[in-house]
Amino acid sequence: MSLQDVQNLLARIFTDEDLRLRFLQEPQKIGAENNLSDDEIIQIRQLLPEQINFFADSLFYKRLREVEKLLPLTRKVLQKDFEKYFREFANQFQPQTIKKHLEDAVKFADFLTAKKIEPIWAKDLASFEQARLAFNNSAKRLLLRRFDFDIREILKEISRAGANARSDFPKRKTFAVWLKIGARTKHFIY
Numbered sequence: 001m002s003l004q005d006v007q008n009l010l011a012r013i014f015t016d017e018d019l020r021l022r023f024l025q026e027p028q029k030i031g032a033e034n035n036l037s038d039d040e041i042i043q044i045r046q047l048l049p050e051q052i053n054f055f056a057d058s059l060f061y062k063r064l065r066e067v068e069k070l071l072p073l074t075r076k077v078l079q080k081d082f083e084k085y086f087r088e089f090a091n092q093f094q095p096q097t098i099k100k101h102l103e104d105a106v107k108f109a110d111f112l113t114a115k116k117i118e119p120i121w122a123k124d125l126a127s128f129e130q131a132r133l134a135f136n137n138s139a140k141r142l143l144l145r146r147f148d149f150d151i152r153e154i155l156k157e158i159s160r161a162g163a164n165a166r167s168d169f170p171k172r173k174t175f176a177v178w179l180k181i182g183a184r185t186k187h188f189i190y
Contacts, residue, residue, distance in 0.1 A: 005035065006036070006040055006044075009034050009036065009044075010044065013044075013052065013056075014052070014055055014056045014059055015056065015059060015060075015090075015094055016091065016094075017056070017091050018091065020052065020053070020056055023044075024049050024052070027041055027044070027045050028041060031044070060087070060090060063086075063090060063101070063104055064083060064086050064090075066101035066104065066105075067086060067101065067104050067105045067108055068082070069101075070101060070102065070104075070105035070129070070133055071105050071108070071109060071126065071129045071130075071133075072129075073125055073128075073129055073155070073158055074109070074112070074122060074125050074126045074129055076158060077119070077122050077125060077158065077165065078117070078122055081117070085108075085111070085112060085115065085117070086108060088111075089107075089108050089111045092111075093107055093108075093111070095107070099137070102133060102137055105129075105130070105133055106130050106133055106134055108126075109126040109127060109129060109130030109133075110130070112126040113126055113127050113130075118167075119167040119169075120149075121148075121149040121154055121167075121169045123148075124147040124148055124149045124151055124154065125151070125154055125155075125158075127145065127147065128145070128147065128151050128155075128176060131143060131145040131176065131178065132178070132187070135178040135185070136178075136185060140180070141179065141180045142177070142178070142179055142180075143177070143178040144175060144176070144177050145175065145176045146173065146174075146175050147173070147174045147175070147176065148171055148173065149169045149170075149171055149172060149174070150169060150170070150172045150174050151174050151176060151189055152174060152189040153169060154169055155189075157169075174189060174190060175189070175190045176188070176189045176190075177189075177190070
């Protein structure tokens, strides 16, 4: 196996919790399945499990912190559940583009909107932040997004009360529109 192949497998071991646990339990089997030579398996096994887990955790928390910066309102509302959901998401998804943190945040918002989360309106909040990110990082001139809850009221309440925002927003269809006019970006909520 080439050095690049070994590095790719190590990257997968560090970022895929299931693969990491399987490798730590059955290094010969997992190594052979990934075309490692006996010497390469021995070299990887010489890394102590604590070192492997420490490095894997540091990579996870780096991803988490970057996504928290890109989805700050969703993070504020979900609090500790944000990390729990992100861990579940991170085990299923690895970003492939150059803008890995942006891709992580956009796909994580997708993940949240498909999940049963509380408060239920947090899905709209994640969708709002996702739309903002996607629009600001695209060449699109117009984006329209529909929400089940009054996103304007939710944004107002979060800026006023933060994590202690009330959770009883009534369902009321709203729309957000993002526009690019020249170099300026505007958004409106109706």
